[in-house]
Amino acid sequence: MQAESGDDALFMAGGIDLVNRMKFGELVAEVIYLGGITELATIAGTEGGLRLGSLVTHYQLETSAAVRTHFPELAQTWQDVANIRIRCKGTIGGNIMAANPGYDFALAAMAANARLNFLGKDGTARTVPATELSGSIRLGLLTAITLPSPARLSLAFDRSLRPAVTLAVGLDLELGKVTAGRLAVGCAFAGPMAVTLPFDKPLPPRGLAQRSATLARDLAASLPEPLSEAHGSAHYRRRMIEILLRRNLVMLADRLA
């Protein structure tokens, strides 16, 4: 359908974000409605991890037995995202593609190092890491988000300072050590932002806790200038990113120990 439509045609899933943008004056020439494509609304375990269809709603995510079992922090956090009406209608794919810094699922996908599957206009399938999200909007239809195996991943979410800063942290695990990590930041920049935690070698949980203050300080200092507006100044946001990151690294280290 997209190939037959004009270049300005937009995909619409839950539509809440799109309708609100139109109400605020955004001109939309054509909409390709995705409702009813049930194949894109399923959650399934695969060899590569947990595959979430792009039309999975937030409510499906929070109530899914598979998500609750494998990613309990994700299911728990999602009970507080937006409100029940938005969670019943809004989709995780739409949440990502809106690229709104205040939305949450892009952060989860980035922190988890999820893979995003796209279907291009010409029918070509393409997979990109969620951490490279900024350019994804032109890759076609987002069809699925695959979270890596929970055995090799630990996640934490912190929405306590929303709408000034939200944050998600993902740590990759191997043989009881943390081999890599990612920080995803929402609300503080023009779009969701992901950065890699600078580990020079695998760290045991205790080592991660010991280095958490330095890691958080250096990483926060290395970020671009955060937004300064009514919800917080750039200085405040940078400082809160450091504090929340340190707190969540310690919490994750305790969980893994």
Add this chain to the structure above:
Amino acid sequence: MTSQIDITVTVNRRTCRLNVPVNRILADLLREDLLLTGCKIGCDQAVCGACTVLVDGLPVTACTTFAFEVDGTAVTTIEGLSEGGALHPIQRAFLEHGGFQCGFCTPGMILSVKALLKQHGDPDENTIRQWLGANICRCTGYQMIIEAVRAAAGAMAE
């Protein structure tokens, strides 16, 4: 580009075949075309919950839903809750517990409660607050609403 679209939707147990503009918002369809003015428009941004209706049993903000999205679904508004002139137990509980004052938020509040009690037959206060947290009432202070929900849950369990 298509400017009108045919939809078939069951509204309050009545099947409606409609030809609507593609950009018709569900709240306007209900209020202006079907004269179901119990669907209130408050914030018009999916935040306040006044426009809540049920689509296939799930709570939805009619103010941010296109009419074409409800094609093939069953929509319930507050006008469709009572049957045979008898109030629904949730409506009766709100009445008996003073769960409303001006009444503007009440249709959305009651429909959210209906969806809540379908998922959680005996919800604790935390669950009630979580589900109704985004149904904004400027009159009651919420406590009587929570008491009404508990009473309704009890009445519906009997």
